[in-house]
Amino acid sequence: xxxxxxxxxxxxxxxxxxxxxxxxxxxxxxxxxxxxxxxxxxxxxxxxxxxxxxxxxxxxxxxxxxxxxxxxxxxxxxxxxxxxxxxxxxxxxxxxxxxxxxxxxxxxxxxxxxxxxxxxxxxxxxxxxxxxxxxxxxxxxxxxxxxxxxxxxxxxxxxxxxxxxxxxxxxxxxxxxxxxxxxxxxxxxxxxxxxxxxxxxxxxxxxxxxxxxxxxxxxxxxxxxxxxxxxxxxxxxxxxxxxxxxxxxxxxxx
Ligand code: NDP
Numbered sequence: 001x002x003x004x005x006x007x008x009x010x011x012x013x014x015x016x017x018x019x020x021x022x023x024x025x026x027x028x029x030x031x032x033x034x035x036x037x038x039x040x041x042x043x044x045x046x047x048x049x050x051x052x053x054x055x056x057x058x059x060x061x062x063x064x065x066x067x068x069x070x071x072x073x074x075x076x077x078x079x080x081x082x083x084x085x086x087x088x089x090x091x092x093x094x095x096x097x098x099x100x101x102x103x104x105x106x107x108x109x110x111x112x113x114x115x116x117x118x119x120x121x122x123x124x125x126x127x128x129x130x131x132x133x134x135x136x137x138x139x140x141x142x143x144x145x146x147x148x149x150x151x152x153x154x155x156x157x158x159x160x161x162x163x164x165x166x167x168x169x170x171x172x173x174x175x176x177x178x179x180x181x182x183x184x185x186x187x188x189x190x191x192x193x194x195x196x197x198x199x200x201x202x203x204x205x206x207x208x209x210x211x212x213x214x215x216x217x218x219x220x221x222x223x224x225x226x227x228x229x230x231x232x233x234x235x236x237x238x239x240x241x242x243x244x245x246x247x248x249x250x251x252x253x254x
Contacts, residue, residue: 003235007032010083011232012075014066014123015093017044019192020142020221022051024090027225028232029057036079038064039093066093066119067111076126085134088232089127091120091164092142096194098153098201109156116160117167124171128180136179140231141168143186143243145250153202165243172241181240183231188247190219215248 011028015021016037025035029052037048037059045061052059062078064071080086095115097108120141131137144161146154165184172182189195189209195218199206210217227246230236245251 001234003233004031004229006088006229006233009033009087009232010036010079010085011088011090012036012038012079012086012123012127013090013092014038014064014119016090017041017048017061019194020187020190020224021090021092022048023221023224024092024140024228025052025059026055026222027228028088029055029059030225031229031233032057033088033232034058034083036060036062036075036083038062038066038075040065066123067114069122072119072122073126076123076130080130086127086130086137087134088138088140089123089131090140090142090228091123092140093119094142094144094160094194096154096157096198098157098198099155100152101155104156112156113160113163116157117163120164121167124167124182128175128178131180132175132178137181138232138236139168139171139180139182140228141182141184143184145186145188145245145247147184147186147243148251168243169241176240179237181231181236183236183239183241184243185224185227185231186243186245186247186251187224188213188219188245188250190221190223192221212253213248213250214253217248219246219248 016025017039049059143164146158147161168184
């Protein structure tokens with residue numbers, strides 16, 4: 001058996017229209033999966049679909065705001081109706097508001113938690129019946145180095161990403177009997193639109209990350225292709241509830 005062959009598998013990637021999500025989608029597309037990308041920006045979505053089709057994959061884009069519970073359910077239901085199944089769910093959509101803890105409004109706190117964590121909970125709940133019915137599934141949740149560490153500007157984001165890990169572990173325990181594996185990937189510092197904002201807002205961040213990362217550089221979205229294929233395929237059937245950094249050694253450095 002080729003554990004890295006995803007032919008016949010259907011995968012949803014929220015926020016798959018750019019950055020790390022698209023890097024994961026490209027990996028799974030190259031391995032033969034059919035991809036359903038979802039996000040708010042249709043232009044980025046169309047470009048991402050073209051990228052995946054150029055790899056020979058079937059791909060589509062759905063406009064979705066992950067904070068809209070009904071829309072998340074509709075995305076899952078429509079995917080199952082169109083493709084007959086859902087094998088892989090990647091909860092990747094994420095955002096950040098960088099402030100000192102005392103400066104957040106409750107609306108800002110809720111916005112980050114709703115986008116990063118509650119959306120993943122909603123999508124997992126929505127995906128569960130279809131995965132269970134088809135005999136199993138793979139859920140890949142995206143955490144962060146802020147699942148492990150803190151920073152003065154990361155209160156809401158760190159809470160959401162720490163919560164992602166614990167939510168995933170609990171779901172892994174609950175759904176192992178249904179052959180659904182739930183794992184969390186922790187990206188290190190990766191060059192994307194999100195971190196271009198961080199580098200603008202946080203003085204000296206770019207250089208500090210280069211110095212702190214054993215690999216000596218920022219990561220690239222395409223470096224998430226491999227972990228996505230592994231966690232989406234049969235090679236990870238006994239891997240669940242784990243937390244896997246993809247970080248150039250950032251979390252290993254004391
Ligand atoms: P990007 O900004 O490139 O990607 C974020 C994606 O999330 C976008 O495609 C965006 O789509 C989507 N998104 C944001 N809000 C919503 C929403 N409300 N509804 C639907 N889609 C939404 O950044 P990254 O690739 O860096 O981020 C991807 C994930 O990786 C996030 O969860 C982030 O927290 C995490 N991460 C990133 C790190 C890094 O260094 N880059 C480090 C650690 C974790 P659209 O524009 O269409 O709204």
